[in-house]
Amino acid sequence: MNWLQNESTIGVLYILAFAMFIYGLMGLTGPRTAVRGNWIAAAGMGLAVLATLLTPGMGNWPLIALGVGIGVLVGVPAARKVKMTAMPQMVALFNGVGGGAVALIAWVEFRTTEGYAEEPRYVALASLFAAIVGSISFWGSNVAFGKLQELISGRPITLGRIQQPVNLLLLLIAIACAAAVAAGVHSEPLMIVLLLAAAVLGVMVVLPIGGADMPVVISLLNALTGLSAAAMGLALDNTALIVAGMIVGASGSILTNLMAKAMNRSIPAIVAGGFGGTTAVASGRSAEDRPVRSTSAADTAIQMAYAAKVVVVPGYGMAVAQAQHAVREMAELLEGKGIGVAYAIHPVAGRMPGHMNVLLAEADVPYAQLKEMDEINSEFAQTDVALVIGANDVTNPAAETDPGSPIYGMPILKVNHSRSVIVLKRGMSSGFAGIDNDLFYDAKTSMLFGDAKSSVGDIVEELKNL
Structure with a gap:
């Protein structure tokens, strides 16, 4: 069993996983190879999870098993039963879960390291960045899900002229809290305010965006989740998170740009909201x-x-x-x-x-x-x-x-x-x-x-x- 926990063995598993990620992604370029590409990428993720679990010091196996079990019980039936018409909603929801997980991990890291007291500065900065972006992605994705599922009106819901000033204020609050924590203020209320400000910002950014822009919004939020995961991987020194996060972030960013061009829209204009909600004839x-x-x-x-x-x-x-x-x-x-x-x-x-x-x-x-x-x-x-x-x-x-x-x-x-x-x-x-x-x-x-x-x-x- 010791050889399985050897650094070289874990490194080889990670390399194989990354190769399978990339090869699987290549398969998604056409319908004939898409299913196979999905299976290969999923198998690669399985290897990455295995390599992570083999890392020395990994503990609390009952809790890990419980988490995996809950994920399987929720994820598999949802994916099997979802109708093709509801696939966008599922993508938005599952993507948001990834961002939410990253935000929670950042919070746990803050607590277990006593506010990053003994951690290098880059660890604190990467973790705080992941917390902000992951929280924005989670709550924004939930709003996107609500709009697509018609639980929320697909038309823009906006505060009018004060919409952008409010968004800017929320962003500044989150950044200010992050700066204070990174500077050595080990206050958990600050971390909670950071997460809450980012959460409200995620909601406020997506609510004013109309249904016509939803394909771009889903792609953009997907890219943000990938970037937050990569940042968290840097903070945790987890190679799998870094590589997988960068692949998702890069591919999501490219797709977002292509989608925006297809609509003759700029991404800042989409984030500013207002399109897709007029009733003019x-x-x-x-x-x-x-x-x-x-x-x-x-x-x-x-x-x-x-x-x-x-x-x-x-x-x-x-x-x-x-x-x-x-x-x-x-x-x-x-x-x-x-x-x-x-x-x-x-x-x-x-x-x-x-x-x-x-x-x-x-x-x-x-x-x-x-x-x-x-x-x-x-x-x-x-x-x-x-x-x-x-x-x-x-x-x-x-x-x-x-x-x-x-x-x-x-x-x-x-x-x-x-x-x-x-x-x-x-x-x-x-x-x-x-x-x-x-x-x-x-x-x-x-x-x-x-x-x-x-x-x-x-x-x-x-x-x-x-």
Whole structure:
């Protein structure tokens, strides 16, 4: 048993774990390798946990076993039972738990070291940084979960003009407490005030952010959790935490930047809040004054059956209706008639990065048919029918034509360039941005109202009869 607790053995286990983290992450770049990548990364985490538990001096095994048991009993059923439509909420919640754990570890370290009295300065600074960022991430992620789960309004909840001054004050309080502790003031109330100020700041930062920005917020909070974990690893001299935290922090930061660019938004503007919550109507006209043209499943099927190319544009409405399998069946029928089918994927369609890719991969849609926004936009002019299923803001032409629109400048899928557009939607409600969609009133657009899964199922039956 002694050889297992040897430093060299533990070091080798950590190296293997890090290699598996990176190799697993590489597997997540495509749907064919994503499941395998997840398993490899999970196995790597198992090795890292084992190496940590083998570290000499690790004790209180009953408490460790209890914690692992609780985690398994909560995590496994939650992951197995969660619906694909609720996956963003689960990601936000589980990510927040990581940040909360880091904040609690920082507090425990403060108490067990008597306020970092005998610790090097870098340990105190890293631990305090982890406490602030971890607390912000935990409470911010909980608010994001509440908004996505519709326990809290998805619209911005703000204090108005004093919002940013209040946020700045909370940040300064947390930093001041951290500075005092690092300077040698061994006061536990100071640490508690630090954690509470950071907690309220996390809530206050996410509450004013509207639903349209939630994919970016989830990614940003994920990056913050990774950075806090890396900082805590530095304080604890735990290599696994440092490497895993930096991987999560770096990948989350890159993804956040890509998502923000996809929305033509700056990250500071997103954190400042206010987007995704207006109730203004694009182009200044009320929906009641703008007629729409409705269609039927039979007419939709006929129109697509005589097309040469059909592009399916999925959105959150498809996820809610769980219509991806019906969409796949419809596409196979069209392909059997010699019609080209592609899927237009906007980077922020849905409620989390890659939401549409995951849903379509679940339905075994060929990966080659999934076209990213930059690739598919040039093809819409040669598209006979664009079938929009539950997508809203990401197809709104106001982003290009209305300087007064909250989404003006956001890159969109240019479905309005197609020869005809059919929108599957329950009603005329707005998307996350809270604004009317000009696409619905375009002369070449027809609306097929109803549940997406039922509507696509009706189309499938009509196609079978043609």
